[in-house]
Amino acid sequence: MRGLMQDWPLLCSKVIDHAANEHPLREVVSRSVEGPMHRTNYREVRDRALRIAQRLESEGYGLGDRIATMAWNTWRHLECWYGIMGVGAIYHTLNPRLFPEQLAWIMNDAEDKLIFVDITFVPLVEALAPSVPSLKKVVVLTDAAHMPETKLKNAVAYEEWLKEADGDFAWRSFDENTAAGMCYTSGTTGNPKGVVYSHRSNVLHSMIAQAPDAMNLSSASRMLPIVPFFHANGWGIALTSPMTGASLVMPGPKMDGASVYEILTEERVTCTAAVPTVWLMLLQHLEAHGGDLPDLERVIIGGSACPRRVTEAFQNRYGAQVVHAWGMTEMSPLGTLCAIKPEYAGLEGDALLAVEEKQGFPPFGVEMKVTDDANRTQPRDGRTFGRLKVRGPSVAKAYYKNQGAELFDADGWFDTGDVAHIDQHGYMQITDRAKDVIKSGGEWISSIEIENIAVGHPDVAEAAVIGLAHPKWDERPLLVCVRKQGREPSKADLLAFLEGKIAKWWMPDDVVFVEEIPHTAAGKIRKTALREEFRDYVLPTR
């Protein structure tokens, strides 16, 4: 027997319609790529998205077409997503920080037909276009007055292009499992792999993300997503904000400390989301220039492990609650968030910070477990680590064109490639990437745990731990540090600092100081490069 409830497919157009109907005048504020601040609202965003959809369809784009965007977070980028999804086409966000060859490879793999691009990236698209034969059209996200000179054929200014549509259009309807978006993961080995979101997964992800123990967004929130839309589905915020009626404040191209401080305070942002590096820049700016954050209530930090001193500064100095979060492109992307359960209520100081260093627990809609290599579920004891596996309606079941099929279990669990433990209250903590874990004498050493502690040293700007081959122990840890400007910590200082904070056999065999640690386009430490760099390094204990 079937239920007798309405067939109401979970389509992304319903999200922007909800915002336009129930929160029509709620502000959508952006720092424009051209410079000035720009203000609009959900009703206008919906109306312009309808015109994009109409215009796309009139040019023959529709169901299943991949349409690229290479753009900062602005109202125009937001409109594009909804316009594209509204005809059943697929937004494909490109990370402009990738190498041109990688971008061309990705665009060819996806067979992008049209690209929406910020003026900033027109030269990049000029360089790419000749090697992407599927690309038929370039829409530059600006108006006629700011349209740059370009040698691109078929390039048009967005506002001019949009003028030709009157908005008399209805969203197209289709099965909720239809593809809605696409984002490639920049695997450190092999080719990038495409993740394909569906309308259903996007809508469910936002319904998951809105929960109080997750992003906790409401119509009273003013949300600043600094995480770019092209990183891991932009943490889903382009959907969750309109779903909840939260005001959207968008940083455009400016994510330096001063600009972030300015937009946080002038736009009375209550909630924001970004990777730790952004927050380190903001905190440095605040230390240097003073200032406070009176409206800011919640800072969601993810993408890589959040250093304790960042959490401490926000909570103790600026009165904003930090919510540590973990996710992946393959998870739409939220996995866990570190809200405080009653079991941990009332903690203070270091005890609280120690909990907040964990990546937290999954909201309903994400299942997780930690297994050993034989796929046996590990106890939730806060110590025993293993492979972190997840399941859920907004978790990938495959990559585009069936790449990386080995990551998907027959029983439906996705192996995240992260190594983690879970404590007795269900709080997960990432201890490593599976490929970065250090195997010493048959036991695992968590590189991230050592890094987390090392960056707490007052003279250290950044730290990375890698495993180096060792004749007796298989691998032993090397600690690589970048010193803070004007500071001169020594190897002995660092080792003394670690002493007592980690197990004896976890102590790095050596400490080296470098000018710079290599990063991926998404700002994460590129450990493969680091291992390459230190391949022939000889550890003193050898």
Place this chain on the structure above:
Amino acid sequence: MRGLMQDWPLLCSKVIDHAANEHPLREVVSRSVEGPMHRTNYREVRDRALRIAQRLESEGYGLGDRIATMAWNTWRHLECWYGIMGVGAIYHTLNPRLFPEQLAWIMNDAEDKLIFVDITFVPLVEALAPSVPSLKKVVVLTDAAHMPETKLKNAVAYEEWLKEADGDFAWRSFDENTAAGMCYTSGTTGNPKGVVYSHRSNVLHSMIAQAPDAMNLSSASRMLPIVPFFHANGWGIALTSPMTGASLVMPGPKMDGASVYEILTEERVTCTAAVPTVWLMLLQHLEAHGGDLPDLERVIIGGSACPRRVTEAFQNRYGAQVVHAWGMTEMSPLGTLCAIKPEYAGLEGDALLAVEEKQGFPPFGVEMKVTDDANRTQPRDGRTFGRLKVRGPSVAKAYYKNQGAELFDADGWFDTGDVAHIDQHGYMQITDRAKDVIKSGGEWISSIEIENIAVGHPDVAEAAVIGLAHPKWDERPLLVCVRKQGREPSKADLLAFLEGKIAKWWMPDDVVFVEEIPHTAAGKIRKTALREEFRDYVLPTR
């Protein structure tokens, strides 16, 4: 092209599994029907629900079978829901306050095969059973020690019955549109009509309900659903609490003022939900005996219009936020909630209370519009009222056995039978039931609006307004009041009190005082009975 995200059907078993896995020790507290308080947690609830499922299946119950429950809110009732749903059977909640003939009619319509029943209602089931031939078994929700004498064949004590299952069982899997639950609406005309919830609609409803602008539940909440599970799907709380990890506190059979006060304070309840009459009883108790509500943060009030003085007392005297809500059995049941949008932020005193008298706005997942009789959408001006229509994934598309088909538009909108207006910020206010609206000289008068004001009179305990036939105007309003004990308000007092608060032509043509106003089993004013009672009453203006 389809998305490549996991096929993870939205089944209710996932909700209780999530609670058991991620919030295993979170408390589930009940006042037992036998008397003492009972404490358990989500892990135990899940484990016992698995045993119920196992037991049901071993006796041949499964996919599509209707299984009745006639019970107060307790941990046992909760377990039954999940056990029943976990084998693909359908929980069918029965309202014990209905007349036995109505209950028999409903049970025969549903063809219930088994019933879980509280000891309180064993005599009722004894009376019913002979006229319900489909009923094969009666499980009495108690242990052997408390098992009442009964002449019922096939009656067994729940705890004994459960002992025969070891819990080695896996939830059954099926399409998410499979029926999960059933609840009859007590239509004032015609036979009761069955609403059939699906797993999908139940899960989506809870994902909608958890949002901060809706029920705002998290792992830190301690939720007391006073609204019985047998009223309008128990407002969905049996699902939303485990989904969010909120502690559940359940009142069992005791919903009088003293008992509610006791459980609110002793169990440190932070959030609670019930109809206005429950709150009137609590407030009367507090007025008489003193006391405060230090832990209570939020009171969700719906089912009928919440009088302003209730909101005022909670907010101004006891420091708890009132969230006025509107819904229907056909909507799983949430429709709108009155959170405060930024447009109304900062209001105080009467201005705030006036907003909170509205039923609020829909969360994502509920669409609403107000139309005139020709189905034209009315302006959102806060004045123009008409038929309230809704759409969404947890709104009914039909009744069981296709009764009442005329209420479902071809375009997918469900006509709620309520009359309402919507203001410029999207706040909906119910002005009447369509069948109760008073048609005077071609214009509509809102009976609820007059009632709301009349109960604000310090000497009035309850008020109802009905339309009486009138030779010139078609219908004219009659105000029927119950006086507070020991008070003697006159017709002139009431009319003077209304003066200036409503349009002149809305003024009741007469005021009468009665001992009692008739109510439905769900505690709502039974206007049909009242109109019947006053059918021959002659209005002075006639």
